[in-house]
Amino acid sequence: MIWNAFLLALRELRRNKMRSFLTMLGIIIGVAAVITLVTLGGGATKQVTEQIAGLGSNMLMVNPGKHMGPGQSSGAAPFKLADAEALERDIASLVAVAPTASSSATAINANENWSTSVTGSSEAYFAVNNRAVKAGRIFSAGEVRAGTAVCVIGETVRAKLFGGGDPIGARIRLNKLSCQVIGLLEPKGQSTMGTDQDDLVVLPLRTFQRRIAGNTDVNMIQVTVRDGADTAKVEREIARLLRVRRHLSSNEEDNFDVMDMKEIASMLSGTTKMMTSLLGAVAAVSLLVGGIGIMNIMLVSVTERTREIGTRLAIGALEWEVLMQFLVESVVISSFGGLLGIALAIAASVALAQVLMVPFVFNTSIIAVSFVFSAAVGVVFGYFPARKAARLDPIEALRHE
């Protein structure tokens, strides 16, 4: 009998193709919106989560100046190498300390040149930033002390300067410095802020200071806090030490900033997740509106087909059979709309993921949930009209014009 109701419903929908499609449209748009938004949001969240993992565990960034974001100073005096050494010596909870100084420079190999970001740091840089080499090696502590002219390059720089070739052992020029490429970093892709993390050259701090910057400044100190240590407490210890070293009296504000990158990143990922849920909820409302559309059309349809219902009742249709017919009809509309919505959503998410440059993450559960929800919408909003049809008085219904 269910099968028969299904057949009758299909027959009815076929009889009213245009109307069926328009009724479905509400559900199609609702389902497509929910899935697309949740999928894109999921992609964005995944991207942020990967960034957090890529940041290295427990990394803090210490910048001169106040609240200017990573790598920027507000005119406050830069750090010196001694500040970094003091942190490493005096704060027990730090595993690694990487003083860094950066500027942009043009890298040249034979006829190829590429403007990139050059960073001078210690060997600790790689551990703190969670970067590994894909080929070659990183520079040693000895090379850092000696200020040897060696460098480790990112994948983008390799591609621009060497094309398909092997860069290890080659010499490249950075402004006036000629240095030997000893390592190639494992690619990391784009950062949350959209910068290319593979477009860089890393060399020993002393080499950078002497041969490129021409000063002894350290623009930023990156540190790794030991696992299990209280990050907030370490932040306070760093601040206390630096205040002393920078001769700040108790009524002066900090002229440096300690940032917990992980905190920022997880805040960012939390925001992304919340946005996803909010957008999904808004889209779910549109599904509900689609459901009301179904109810509307079903009520019209019941009124319009009153005589038909009367005929069916006279022929001997039971109350539940008529109820079933209309209920199945609305469920077929809504779940078919759901299927079309899913197809539309997948196409839209793939396209939009490319445009918005977020990874496309196929989310099976949201697709299943949306489909079940769209079918449920059909049951809920189809029930009232179906009951109305089933309870019609056959005599009245047969007389209906």
Added chain:
Amino acid sequence: MNDAVTDQPALIELAGVTKIYGTGSAEMKALRGVDLCIRQGEFVAVMGPSGSGKSTSMNILGCLDTPTGGSYRFMGVEVGDLTRDQRALLRRNYLGFVFQGFNLLKRTSALENVELPLIYRGDFLSERRRRASEALAQVGLAGWEHHTPGELSGGQQQRVAIARAMVADPVVLLADEPTGNLDSERSVEIMGLLTAINRDKGVTVIMVTHEPDMAAYAKRVIRFRDGLIETDGHHEGGAT
């Protein structure tokens, strides 16, 4: 034939049936105590002016409505005691309906229209198709299976409706002014069909009509007036 009919057991028995619509001052007595007995194989015409109670009694006979008072026994069963769904099953298994306005499903082929009662009965597709085609052939519409009502003339539509009423082999065929929307030529065709159904299959036919010409086909004519049966008489064999 008349003698044979009177030997049959009573199929339909009305005893003191009343039907009252509304309550209090708006009360309207549609039937005021109707006694009636119809036997298997009869062909009965029900006549009377509008408001006389003939439609109300047809609704009660067709188990679409229940009497307010009195007893209606169909095949020995007290219909007033049945639930709505039990009456639906009774209609499904023993009654066939033909309406003045045909009441075919729009944009649905003749075959699918005729299949409808079989779908409710739960017949399988092949069985449904076979029986529906047969029923259509019996009303002279072989070859018209895939035409929709919009593509058929009034007479053809009524024949589809008769096929639909007959496809599940009912015991009683109830026809409510079956020729009311047809010209005289088509009316004669339809009456011919009803007569044949009554004569060849032994199906009891109860038909409401305004037209004495049509009533003349029946073997028995019942006239209603003011909620009561005014006359109830047998023809001499009816017209052919």
